Each structure stands twice: as C-alpha cells, then as structure tokens.
Amino acid sequence: MNAQTFDWMGQAISFRSGESIAAALAAAGIRQFGADPLGQETRYFCGIGACQCCLVRVEGTVREACITPARAGMRVIPMEASHD
Structure with a gap:
C-alpha cells in the first residue's frame, strides 16, 4: 500500500486516512x-x-x-511563510 503524504516546507509528511494535519505533523516530530x-x-x-x-x-x-483533515498532495506551510 502506498503511503499518503502531503508537503510541509519541502518535506513529505505521511498520514493515515482521517488524520488531521496537526496529528500527522506531530507524528513526524514537528x-x-x-x-x-x-x-x-x-x-x-x-x-x-x-x-x-x-x-x-x-x-x-x-x-x-x-x-x-490531511489530503494526499496538499501543500501546507507556516502561516507567515511566503505563499506565492
């Protein structure tokens, strides 16, 4: 099974189905x-x-x-980061 990931500042963050962005980031040590x-x-x-x-x-x-909820392929950045 392929892991689902989203992008956090250039880093692929894995998540489980139904997991929030915050929970996935916390699980990744962020x-x-x-x-x-x-x-x-x-x-x-x-x-x-x-x-x-x-x-x-x-x-x-x-x-x-x-x-x-985390979604595969989404781009997530800090609130004050450049959002071009």
Whole structure:
C-alpha cells in the first residue's frame, strides 16, 4: 500500500486516512508550526480548533491544522511563510 503524504516546507509528511494535519505533523516530530502575524510560535494545542494556536496555510488558505483533515498532495506551510 502506498503511503499518503502531503508537503510541509519541502518535506513529505505521511498520514493515515482521517488524520488531521496537526496529528500527522506531530507524528513526524514537528511540534512548532512557524510564527503567527504577531511573531508567536504556532503549535498543536487544544485539538478542537478553539484556541487557534495551530494556524497554517493550506493551499494558500489559513486553516486550523488540528481540525483540517490531511489530503494526499496538499501543500501546507507556516502561516507567515511566503505563499506565492
């Protein structure tokens, strides 16, 4: 069976069906998701989308990583990264 992956800053991140972006990043050892507009580090915290601590850009749109399902081939970057 082929592993499903998405792109995080040029790194292929494996995930299981139904797994969130944040859970897949955490399983890959990635705990910090980059800075927010105020320069604070974003991270996986509440797991239910309430705290807004895990904001990332998914295909250019800001999303909560903890409640956004991972999809094969998607591009995920830190919120404040260049999003050309």
